[in-house]
Amino acid sequence: MGFSTLDGLKGVNNHDALIAKICDQRLNFLRHLTTCPGMTRVVDLLDYVN
DSSP, X not given: OOXXXXXXXXXXXXXXXXXXXXXXXXXXXXXXXXXXXXXXXXXXXXXXXX
């Protein structure tokens, strides 16, 4: 992480909501990949395990 990211975290009170938002954005990104269409299944499996 860079300094600007760490500085941005100082203004966040709800870390759980921030992590959920980042995960949602990551999954949305993976869903739109044309080079690796099965990645959402991998993420879903990892989320299930955790």
